[in-house]
Amino acid sequence: MKTPDILIVGAGPVGMALALALKDSAHRVTLVDARERGAARRDPRVLALSHGTRLTLERLGVWSHLPATPIRHIHVSQQGGFGRTQVDEGDYGVDGLGHVVRAGDLASALDDAIAAAGIALIDGCEAHPDESLAGRVRLVREGATELLDCPLVACAEGGMRADDPAIRVRDYHQHAVICMATPAAPHGHTAYERFTPGGPVALLPCGTDFAVVHTATPARAEALLALDDAAYLAALQTAFGHRLALVAASGRARFPLQLRMRRDPVGERLVWLGNAAQTLHPVAGQGFNLALRDVWALAGRLRDAADPGDAAVLAGYLRERRVDRAGTAGFTDTLVRVFSNDLPPLRAARGLGLLALDLAPPLRHFLAKRMMFGARAWP
Template identity: 80%
Template sequence: MTSTDILIVGAGPVGMALALAVHGGPHRVTLVDARERGAARRDPRVLALAHGTRLTLERLGVWGRLPATPIRRIHVSQQGGAGRTVIEEDEYGIDGLGHVIRAGDLAAALDDAVAHAGIAVLDHCEAAPDPGLPGRVRLTRGDTVDTLSCRLVACAEGGMRADDPDIEVRDYDQHAVICMATPAQAHGHTAYERFTPSGPVALLPCGTDFAVVHTAPPERAETLLALDDAAYLATLQQAFGTRLRLVGVSRRERFPLQLRVRRHPVADRIVWLGNAAQTLHPVAGQGFNLALRDVWALGEQLRGADDPGSPAVLAAYLRQRALDRRGTIGFTDSLVRLFSNDIGPLRHLRGLGLLALDLAPPLRHFVAKRMMFGARAWP
């Protein structure tokens, strides 16, 4: 039987960030992943990183290696209705309201940092915590099976089975179609969020192009995938009207969208983070940002703990993160349900809400700061 102090299951960005957050403290850390080393470098998704996430990545020593595109202005509107709001970075005295980065680039920077730190990584290895023996994990690597003993298991990926009674699931009946789009003129570091009757559509500045996140019902998403580039470009252009002009799109992919929430993200010597704890709709781009806030808070608790898996340590982490987790999940879910329909009274109400954000700076600042720093942000 082998042993470590903290076993992190999942060597994606969340798992590697946690390993770096705990590294240098009193506990031995081991990462384990079912894929080959560096598989996350091929992740095709694009992430919108909040300003608070940038600060966390700076603390982890990887921010300076990232080819990130700053968001200096956010334009929010709805199709077929009045009302819009604009958020500018100058109102907050920061370099970027957020940043956009390819998930594969983030994984590469974290993987390089993990290697430089000498953190142990077991790849091609399946890890299964023993529900009857807290702190025991069955490791399967090819034909070899071993048992590992640890004081804390941190599950950073997967395991959100729909038949698990601890998992709350809401199917939004939407898929996300993702691609890159080329603007006719420089994007000026402006991000666009456009609410349409079938779902939100986001354009995020990424390099010189826009990353597109186009949500739609499954049948509509299938149709969007089947369109040739010219036809899809025309559809995307119609969603945004004349406020900008697009001249090209890349190959498209799609992903189903659900809300999945683990009601109890800690148990006896085990904690769940990232998409092992919750998966959110991409509207407002809060999923990864919430995960990084969880990572940093847990890292702080573990670095100062004699026993990283003790009930007191995990309870303190849970208390610290409860408000932000509950608030971010609720905010994201409410946005989807409020803005992904074409009901007349709601359309007018949405327009009034966007207008209020535009005309009332305190209200706009309240929303913006929570987007940047989470639900615990001070007004």
């Protein structure tokens, strides 16, 4: 392979977004992915994208190709306790507080744009940075191994080893069961987040259905997956409550949930992005949104850099992204830990918190803006 200036490991949505963000730069960019091309198009997840993410995807030229359902209202409540709050798009002068897309559609739109831009993508190729020499990568393809020495390696391989000492791990002992559910009445573009002792249950408007993220203990998730569709529908309705009626549920899949934070997402001629830099609980729908803010900031620094792996360039990127990264991960982590238990004093405090949010517009606006634009969005 011809040595690129920037080698991107992983052609998931994050790696592809970085490649597209660099398409007009002078740097030669190559993407490599261990799977066959197009595998990401089958990702069953559904993503809530913030308003800021929409603006970035517009700049990348993929938004207009993406089937997206706007979220016009967000309703937050807790099972077995008082207090609820609602956020409406009218308060923020935006067309949608966020949008819901299928991760597979997002991958398709990005992959098509990569092909149209003529960016090199090598599939069926595993890449492993070699820790003994900065910028060196070992590529394994069809049984053959090749070494490359690149000015910059951007790792967007979608995961981290839990036993890596460079990683901080918090196991939530929760799994997300995802599926699609059909409401009895039109959803009115409302997204629901309901906190239950077993974990949050989110219903996101997706087309005319809801995309469900149903969090539960690992044992409960196992039991939920074993049910037939009708029995699962009843279990989902019980967990969500009777604020709205659901008439069908299908296509279940499961994801174990942990917080994994790479302490330092920048190394010598190395940068980690997306789930390879931080893997968050999906409670606030922040994983991809945060990753795209990282991608955009990094691309901004790399575009005009003579040497994209220069330590000063990477240090500048790290400084720029520190607050948002720590803030978004901390916010998500706090939300999971405060809301996922059934201790009566905490239940009452949560109720008061939700009530306070409802009665205090500045506090609600603070949260809403954070959800739309990230931790540095205030005021």
